Every structure is written in structure tokens, then in C-alpha cells.
Amino acid sequence: MPLSEAVPNNLDNGAPKTIYQKSIHNLHHDQKWQQETTLGKRVGLYRLQGEVGRGNFSQVKVAIHELTKERVAIKVLDKAKLTSKSRRMLVKEISSMESVHHPNIIRLYEVVETYSKLHLVLEYAPGGELFQKLTTEGRMREPEAKAVFIQIVSAVKHLHERNIIHRDIKAENVFCGLRGSVKLGDFGFSTRVSTEELLRTFCGSPPYAAPELFRDASYQGQPVDIWALGVLLFFMTTGHMPFPADSIAGLKRSILLGVITTPAHLTHECRTLIRGILRQSPSDRYKLDQIIYSEWLDGMTTNGPCESWSMLPTFGEGDVELSTIEKTARERLEVLGISPEMLKEQSSQGARSPVIAAYRIIVHRLQNIAQLPPIAPPPKPPKSRTCIIL
Known part of the structure; x- marks a missing residue:
């Protein structure tokens, strides 16, 4: 929905009264805001900052949401460079991200379209890619790897339960959040399948490709x-x-041969799990439940979806019981000038509404905080052994 249509009906001809009204007014009338938009430093209610990633058809920038001051990531796509195939993939990407809500999956907040660009406003993970962490710091110790891996498995389980296949799981698409949390992102190759449906497109990164793809x-x-x-x-x-291989042809031969050499430093339980997953035949390969209940992950728990929430406000007849998080979110939205009536009016717009985007950002922020492990208290200083002379 164009932002010009998002101006609330109760805005009189006088000066805007709320933070939301002022932001919408500035977007259309403030000379500085309009100049920033022309220069590509602003889109909608987001002030763009530095670039953090780049792909074949897109670039990813960090931005600040004017209403909530939340930092977000914006995937910017040039419409002129999108082929018919990439447009279909983009539709699937948006559909997949709209239909899932999990603490270990990057959230889609808003889709902002301009004449030449399409912008996907996404949750920002401040720790960057897991790939960068591994290449910089080296391999993980097994306790740390367990804590990260179970989160990724939780995300994939959430997707598969909804018949969504990611098709591009790799370290570059896992993003590090706060206090050890990780998020699976980049759904550009994702697709929804029916039961027992077979796929035919080779997708993803070759080093992570299963033998049946070749x-x-x-x-x-x-x-x-x-x-x-x-x-x-x-x-x-x-x-x-x-x-390991020096070419795609060599990689294909290596994957189809299926010989894996696991280093001696890995525990027996870790080696068993790796070998159980990397089996040549898809039917022999471990299922997700076998991974979750493997000896190596014993004692680890998976994350479930963040409540039963569809990324839209809850409305119904009579008194509807709202969760504590949603009540808090609505209170914060009221302070910004976004009323329950505005939420209800624009809920059908989903990701195309800046009002719903503000709601999503606030709710997801509250849920992320609720999911974080507590900060460990600092160690107590040792007791003094100084003698007291009376």
C-alpha cells in the first residue's frame, strides 16, 4: 500500500499531532526527507545506512525505522535486473517469510515498493553471518556448536512442518543475534511443496548440495x-x-563418492550424527527427529514458534484475551499514534502496510527479548582474609 494511503483519517487540516502523523507528513512534505529519498538514503519510514551484503540482483543495507528507532536490514532489489524467473522466486520468498514465525528465523516486517526498486524490510541480526564468525574465529567447540546447531534444526523443523523447503541452508545464510542466538535467513530459493511432491530445480550452494541433486x-x-x-x-x-574440491566437477565426484574423514578431535557422538545425516540415499538419511534426539544433542531443547501468532493483530467479537506481549506492543503503538482501529483497518494489507510493519517490529522485538537467555551475574569477589585486630 502506498504510504500516501496510510495517513490516518483523523488527521485534521492542522499540524500533525502524533509521532506517526508527523512521520507521514514529513515523508511527503519535508524537504530534507524528500532529498534523502531522492538520493537513496531513505525509503518509506526507514533511514538507510551502510551496506552489509550484496547478491546478484540485490544489496542489503542497515536502516533505522523512524517510528520505533529499531535497526532493521533492508534487502534492496533492482526491478530492471529481475528476470521472470527471479520475480517468481521473489514471490515465493515473500510468501514463505510471511507464513512462518519462529525465534530462529529472520522475520519479514514490510515490503516497500518504489518505481525502480523493491525493498524487503527484515529483522537485523547484529552478529553478522555465521560463515564470517567461523572463518574469523575458527571451528567451534562442541558445546557451542550444539547450542547453535539445535537452533538451526528448530528453524528447519518449523519450515518442514509447514511444507516449506529452504533449499539454501549454509553458514552464509545463518545470522548471529544476541547472547548466542542464531537466525536462519535468505529464503530466495525456498518453495512450498505438497506431500510427497518431487522437486526438479537445482538450487543452493554446490558445496552443500545433496548427491541426489547431481x-x-x-x-x-x-x-x-x-x-x-x-x-x-x-x-x-x-x-x-x-x-573439498578445486572445481564443480571435482566437488560432484567427491559428493557422489561420499567418503567423509572426520577429525579425531570430534567426539564419537558427533561423528555418528554427521555420518547419519550425510548418507547417500535420502531414505537412509537421518530425519529431523532422529537428529534432535541423537546422543550428541542429548539434553538440548528445540525452540517452538513464538506463540500462535500470524504477524497480524488479534481481533474478534467481544473481549479477546491478548497476550502480555501484544498488550505491551499496543500500548507502545498508542504512544506513537497508532490506534487499534488503524491496526484493524490495515491488517488486510499485511507487509504492504507501514502500520502493520510498526506492529510487527515492536512485537517481534518484545518476543526476541523474552526468548533471550538471562545475562549471567558477575562473579562475586573473594572474601577478604584480612585479620581484624581488636
Whole structure:
């Protein structure tokens, strides 16, 4: 929905009264805001900052949301560079992200479209890519790897339960949040499948590709994602890939041969899990439940979805019981000048509404805080052994 249509009906001809009204007014009338928009330093209610990533058809920038002051990531796509195939993939990407809500999956807040660009406003993970962390700091110790891996498995389980296949699981698409939390992102190759439906498109990064992608004309989606989890686990715990090669042809031969050499420093339980996941036959490969209940992950718990929330406000007849988080979110929205009536009016717009985007940002921020592990208290100083002379 164009932002010009988002101006609340109760805005009189006089000066705007609320933070939301002022922001919408500035967007259309403030000379500085309009200049920043022309220069590509602003889009909608977001002030763009530095670039943090770049792809074939897109770049990712950090931005600040004017209303909530929350930092977000914005994936900027040039419409002129999008082919018909990439447009179809983009529709699937947005659909996939709109239909999932999990603490270990990057959230989609808003879609802002201009004449030449399309902007996906996403949750920002301040720790950057897991790939960068691994290449900079080296392999993880197994306790740390367990804590990270179970979160990624939780995200994939959430997707598969909704018949969504990611098809591009890799360290570059796992993002580090606060206090050890990680988030699975980049749904550009994702697709929704029906039960037992076979896929035919080779997607994702070749080093993470399952053997059936090289061998067969069609493949099942879930085992392909699970194979990629095995490659990722190997990379996390060893610091290198399980199938090294100097070329795509060499990589294909190595993956189809399926010989894995696990370093001696890995525990027996970790090696068993890796070998159980990286099995040549999709039918023999570990299922997600086998991974979750493996000896290596014993004692680890998966994260479930953040309440039963569809990323839209709750409305119903009579008194509807709201969660504590949603009550808090609505109170904060009221301070900004966004009323329950405005939420209800624009809920059908979903990601195309700046009002719903503000709601999503605030709610997801509150849920992220609620999901974070507590900060460990500082160690107590040792008791003094000084003698007291009376």
C-alpha cells in the first residue's frame, strides 16, 4: 500500500499531532526527507545506512525505522535486473517469510515498493553471518556448536512442518543475534511443496548440495535440507568442508563418492550424527527427529514458534484475551499514534502496510527479548582474609 494511503483519517487540516502523523507528513512534505529519498538514503519510514551484503540482483543495507528507532536490514532489489524467473522466486520468498514465525528465523516486517526498486524490510541480526564468525574465529567447540546447531534444526523443523523447503541452508545464510542466538535467513530459493511432491530445480550452494541433486532428475525437498544441515555441522565443528574440491566437477565426484574423514578431535557422538545425516540415499538419511534426539544433542531443547501468532493483530467479537506481549506492543503503538482501529483497518494489507510493519517490529522485538537467555551475574569477589585486630 502506498504510504500516501496510510495517513490516518483523523488527521485534521492542522499540524500533525502524533509521532506517526508527523512521520507521514514529513515523508511527503519535508524537504530534507524528500532529498534523502531522492538520493537513496531513505525509503518509506526507514533511514538507510551502510551496506552489509550484496547478491546478484540485490544489496542489503542497515536502516533505522523512524517510528520505533529499531535497526532493521533492508534487502534492496533492482526491478530492471529481475528476470521472470527471479520475480517468481521473489514471490515465493515473500510468501514463505510471511507464513512462518519462529525465534530462529529472520522475520519479514514490510515490503516497500518504489518505481525502480523493491525493498524487503527484515529483522537485523547484529552478529553478522555465521560463515564470517567461523572463518574469523575458527571451528567451534562442541558445546557451542550444539547450542547453535539445535537452533538451526528448530528453524528447519518449523519450515518442514509447514511444507516449506529452504533449499539454501549454509553458514552464509545463518545470522548471529544476541547472547548466542542464531537466525536462519535468505529464503530466495525456498518453495512450498505438497506431500510427497518431487522437486526438479537445482538450487543452493554446490558445496552443500545433496548427491541426489547431481544424480537424479527429481528429488524430495526435506532430505536435501537435512543433507545441508550435515554439511553445516561438519563445517562448524571442523572449520572446513567435508567434500573439498578445486572445481564443480571435482566437488560432484567427491559428493557422489561420499567418503567423509572426520577429525579425531570430534567426539564419537558427533561423528555418528554427521555420518547419519550425510548418507547417500535420502531414505537412509537421518530425519529431523532422529537428529534432535541423537546422543550428541542429548539434553538440548528445540525452540517452538513464538506463540500462535500470524504477524497480524488479534481481533474478534467481544473481549479477546491478548497476550502480555501484544498488550505491551499496543500500548507502545498508542504512544506513537497508532490506534487499534488503524491496526484493524490495515491488517488486510499485511507487509504492504507501514502500520502493520510498526506492529510487527515492536512485537517481534518484545518476543526476541523474552526468548533471550538471562545475562549471567558477575562473579562475586573473594572474601577478604584480612585479620581484624581488636
